[in-house]
Amino acid sequence: MRRALLTLCLVSAGCDQMSHQPRYDSYERSTLFADGTSMQAPPGGTIGRDDPALAAELAQRPDITPQLLERGQQRFGIYCSPCHDYSGSGHGTVPARGFPQPPSFHIDRLRQAPSRYFVEVITTGHGVMYSYADRVTPRDRWAIAAYIRALQLSQDAPAALLTPDERARLEAQP
Template sequence: MTRALIALMLLLPVSACDQMSHQPRYDSYEPSSLFADGKSMQAPPDGAIARDDPERLAALQQKPAMSLGLIERGRERFDIYCTPCHDHAGYGQGAVPARGFPHPPSFHIARLREAPSSYFVDVITQGHGVMYSYADRVMPADRWAIAAYIRALQLSQDPPVAALSPDERAKLGEGGS
């Protein structure tokens, strides 16, 4: 008797779940009193952009000219999307890996220093390894801006000697800091 009661109690909630599959809905072109225009299928809101929009895809193919504004925009976007994993200096020591997730590679390793900027744009677009795609979050022009900022980070951490002033080169020759 007790087993039958327990079995009945366990089956009772499962039988109630079928109500989810019988919810009211509208077909695409069916009239609806829900919206003011009487249609169930509504136009996308103003400013909505399709993923395969030709202008958006064209922006992905066109590398913009390097400028201070581009680097500043890249820094802003990098701080928002990239620093949780890559940290502010690009060494891959962000807050996410500090909590047990895999460490991304440092942007300062030789392989990534030698990679073309389009590589970074492609990784942002497609994802790589455990990094998922940011194509739905980062606009194509901003992907190029992030790539430009990564180049600035790489340069800031290992500037070529030719870029140093004569005084700074003299300090290097002395073994100075």
């Protein structure tokens, strides 16, 4: 018993390598990099999350153009459809596998919400949805919001917007 206890003490004393790892403090000299410092400048083109240019871009709603809607459809397909599905009903593949189901974009509350609401949710997250601010540029957030509006209109367009030919084709469908 005494031998097992001694062995256990010796083994556990030799396992404390995590608290004694070699590391560098900020601004400490280092031989790791050619300039002799341990702290390196960010790569060229890096933008901070709190960059004023990003905030300004997010504050400006772009004009809605076919190109913006097309970009929104593409970004929606990449980032939103796994949970919200391609129609925006909230029946994507992720909730089908047990994750909480997001609300449909076609409910009254979200139909009445301003477009900025969707941009803010993409930026900061909501409920179990995490922020996409590090993945989706401000302009693309606006493009997604515009595409969500197009989805909402596609599911609840007033018949008055249809031409007589379109209305006849719609009524002829079974």
